[in-house]
Amino acid sequence: MGTLAGHLVPGSVLALLGLWHIINTVRAYYLKGPNQFRSSFWHPFRSPFPRLAHLELFLIVSFAIFSIVMQVLDYPLFSFAFKLNNYEHATMFLHLAIYAGFTLVTEMIHKSDIWFEVSGILATSVFSQELFLLHYHSADHAGLEGYYHWLMQLIVFASLLSALSTTIFPSSFPSSLVLSISVVFQGLWFINMGFLLWVPEFVPKGCTIRLGHGGDSDMHGAVVCGTHEADMRARSLANLQFSWILAGILIIVACICLFYPKKVTPRVQSIEYERLNSRVAEIPLSVAGFKQVNYQ
Known part of the structure; x- marks a missing residue:
């Protein structure tokens, strides 16, 4: 994932998935009302073809398996060299595949209501393992890059708490909505890190990208700031980006809540x-x- 594409692709997938969940969560709450609302860790795809109802889960499983293969093959080198950071990334996607695969099977055998809590636990484990592997990453995320990853851990922690809360309180609309928002936030922050840390034109003023050619513990590249003032300025810009991205997501959520009811009749x-x-x-x-x- 130490490339622009390695951040852009999973970030786009997470952002679109979270937006899909926000729209469906608001729709379900508006149609069913606060007394009959029930959270869901996935949402069926509405189309004339019934077989496409589980499209979301199929896509998640496929994407997780594809990402695992790309990490094991060390894209773009396509070699079987054992690199700890690649296998750590693959492990994150492994937990995602376990969650989506189990949920898909329960839906296919019509036992999703019975095992809803288990799906919730597996969804929570996805974020818990992501947080664990980000915090104890074998790669040395130091300096500005480490600060961006620390802010990422805050977002993942919010996803972890909201997923756990949704599992325990399935009728809680705020927990379900916060979970969807945090997934969008993760995706957009991934994209933001990809541009700010891997594209020279977007690197903060006074900082440069340094490519590493060491062993497995070395990063493929890292941003180094020449002075303490440049480093503090870059961190302040990261804080602003964090707040601005969150503000943009909340504006979108507010617009969905305000304008969506015009298209449906509330229950x-x-x-x-x-x-x-x-x-x-x-x-x-x-x-x-x-x-x-x-x-x-």
């Missing part, structure tokens, strides 16, 4: 309408009974 309103009609229908009966008693 909550229909339920209240039915209750109101039933109450109105009961009024003549009670009045008639009251008149009958007085008449007698």
